[in-house]
Amino acid sequence: MSRAQLIELARRDLAHGRARTMDLAEDVYRVPIEHYYDRGRWEAELRKIFRRIPLMLAASAEVPTVGDYKAMTAADVQVLITRTKSGEIKAFVNMCSHRGAKLVEDGTGNAHRFTCPYHAWSYNPDGDLIGVYSPNDFGAIDKRCYGLTELPALERAGLIWVTLDQESKLDIAQFLSGYDELLAQFGFERWHHQHTQTVQGPNWKVAYDGYLDYYHLPILHRNSFGTEIGNKANYYSWGPHTHLGRPDEAFAPYEHLPDDQWPIEKLVSGVWTIFPHISIASFTGGGRSVMISQLFPGDSPETSYTNQIFLMEKVPNTEELERDAKAQFEFLKHVVQNEDYATGIALQKNLHVGAKTHVLFGKNEGGGQRFHRWVDAILEASDEELPKLFSTPSNERSTG
Ligand code: FES
Ligand SMILES: [Fe+2]
Structure with missing residues (x-):
């Protein structure tokens, strides 16, 4: 079932790739700028999101x-x-x-x-x-x-969720909204934990916005990742959790193959975010790996930190593979620290000066739009209302 869903998404990405189109949200979305620095709101996020919602x-x-x-x-x-x-x-x-x-x-x-x-x-x-x-x-x-x-x-799916409230009545499986069935296609329970490193960043939402955004890739990362991924993402959501695919003609060689012959590493490519603070992305240096970025608010609204947890499909068992894996992790730390978070930290300094009232998320940034809507909805929900937010049947998926 979930593999079939991945193939459905791949076909959709392929069609967009051929047509030079992408999924678009209905309109440009405006987020009030104080959402990124207001201390009262930040404390509410800690209390009502991080200490109330299951965290991976x-x-x-x-x-x-x-x-x-x-x-x-x-x-x-x-x-x-x-x-x-x-x-x-x-x-x-x-x-x-x-x-x-x-x-x-x-x-x-x-x-x-x-x-x-x-x-x-x-x-x-x-x-x-x-x-x-x-x-x-x-x-x-x-x-x-x-x-x-x-x-x-x-x-x-080889991942562990914990709710930081011992009284919580929220069913974690229900919160996952069926997304775990897709994540299970990685087979993480058979993978190996290779390394963890930590990067300091700006406000957790400033930092997290970047993981939901391909729009910046060929610009901000032109000297690291380069421009081959393009700046277009297709957003696929299960409850509050969003997967980023992209218009991609590279699926063409598989389109006439039976479902079980599509290579799984291609099907799970792209970015898998898990609300409210996780992003999983695939890499190949030293062997197949993923970087699980796990964000937490820091000591103030202006700070956050990110644990980069590297899992590898196989233990790198030669010196060369080990060296390549290490180089991959160092490269990713460099990119996040010196490109994404350096940009975010400087951006953060602009937010509170009163020059603008809102920041914008375009029709091509539907993932960020959905994320901020979910943050608002959870902040507004009482403890009694909270489980109802996640009661969508698991196979009901929304896009855009
Ligand atoms: S506080 Fe743990 S034994 Fe005393
Ligand atoms: Fe980035």
């Missing part, structure tokens, strides 16, 4: 085996993701139940017991409190009541 926090390949864990800070919440004995994923607030110490330092590793660095209480990967130091001195407590605080989590 890790790839399965970062925690592939039983006992593996990943500790990280996401929107100022310290999170611990574990793979338990049964092989399933759990997520917790990375906070000891005794007096609140951070249980595990940020990073990845393997452990069958987490011992608090403050007074040595210990927990298993299921989050159970399994040891209290000097229990007779401490006094009687029911250990069953003092496990780690668990967060809703779901592993799908």
